[in-house]
Amino acid sequence: MAPIKTEEGKIVASPLERLKYLKLKLISLKATLSPNHPDIKRLEKEIKALEAQVGNVDNIQEKIKELNHLKTEFADLKSRLGPKHPDVIKLAKKIKALENEMSKTNSTKTNSTKESAFIEPDNPAYINLLTQISSIDVQIKSLKQRKDEIKKKIEEYQKKLENIPLVEKTYNLLLSDYENTRRKYNELMDKLMEAKIAQELEESQRGERFVIIDPPLVPQKPVKPKRLAITFIGFVLALGAGIACLAFMEYIDHSIKSPEEVQELINIPLYISIPYIETEEEKRRQKKKQLLFILCIGLIIILALILFHFFVMPLDIFWIKLQRKISRIFI
Incomplete structure (x- = not known):
């Protein structure tokens, strides 16, 4: 088999290292590809061949290192790109696949441990790995509890946000009641102040009383101008x-x-006086002047009657009243 280069640039030459590398690569591909993908099938066949050659190797320590590295990278990407970014989602799937693989390995080791419970492990590396696993489990439980607490707080804050309009409405009602009560209080205080001033004036006998002696005179009958x-x-x-x-x-x-x-x-x-002799033209002119004067007098009389009719009294009513007065005088 040809040697393989890792992502860090290291050359994997031995079958054991090659097997470990291919298992990690298989976990990474399962996070992005379907189980029936040709690359995954090819890697599984190659892993089976290597396992048959070198035996089943449990590289739990490298998986833990890889998992810690992926989690660190996931936290960094999530803080920079957000939880919905494609790279973040892809990395989350990769972490989940690696955790599933490790859980399967742990379950297999647990079963084998139960079968040989009477044998106590004496390998320091194995004991160190178990300690790391238990500490990671504790951290996971703590983070889950923290996650549940944060979810509860988020729900509480959401309920508070939903209740903000009701709180604002209640606040406005209380503010309106406060303004009305304050206005009434000011009115009562003004009345109290006026009452105190009146009481002081009355007690000191400095108040003056105004009494209407004569009632106002009212006309006994309607009055109109004598037109x-x-x-x-x-x-x-x-x-x-x-x-x-x-x-x-x-x-x-x-x-x-x-x-x-x-x-x-x-x-x-x-001895003699000669009177002024008018010519025919002057006589005609004099007659015209007289006629014009008579017409002007007539127009003035008509205009006066019209004005009297519209602004003073209708002429028919005036004539009736005039007849009544004349009849009263002569009767």
């Missing part, structure tokens, strides 16, 4: 204002309007 009187007064005032304006204009007018005024002005007797 007719207001209108009459306005008409009289307008007429008086117009007459006053005419008198003032006459007073400031210094023009000559009669022969007597001319004679008084020049102190010379007059």
Whole structure:
């Protein structure tokens, strides 16, 4: 058989070393390949041939070293890549296969030990391996217990996380009740302070009492403005204002309007006076002015009636009231 190179670069030449190496390699391949894979079948045949040549060799110490190395590498990869990384999953399968292989070996050794229980082991290497195995078993049990404790803590934290919305809702309700209670407390304190101040004023006789002696006067009947009187007064005032304006204009007018005024002005007797002779055009213009004045007066009267109808009183109602008042006067 040709010599084999290990992963570390060492050359495996003897059948015993070759058998140990192939067994470890078989465990590694079983973690990644199916049991019916051609490479696994080939290695199993080669291992059987070597076992027939050198006998069944129990390389438990090398398996333990390999297992410790794989666990160290697994912890490193898991911390760097996470538990779901393909390399981490592959390494976990490899560790599981190696542990299964070691458990089978231990069970076989246990059975053989039971059969020869009366024989005490005296090989130091074997005793050392048994001690390591027992310590590893203790570590495994401790880690399993630790794992169970961590799982319980995780479940507790998950329950707490699930209950956080309920706790927040309860907290908000309590906060709202606190604010309402505080507001009521402040109101009661304000009332208490006012009561104390009132009591002190009353005790010191410094308070003043305000008593309404006369009740407010209320009109006995509805009151409305006397529109007719207001209108009459306005008409009289307008007429008086117009007459006053005419008198003032006459007073400031210094023009000559009669022969007597001319004679008084020049102190010379007059023999004849020629009146102003209007032409036909001036007469027509004067008639137009008179007609326009009459139309303006009519429009003003109509506009006044319209305004009175809409803003003061409808004309039909005003006419009825006027008839009633006239009838009362004459009756």
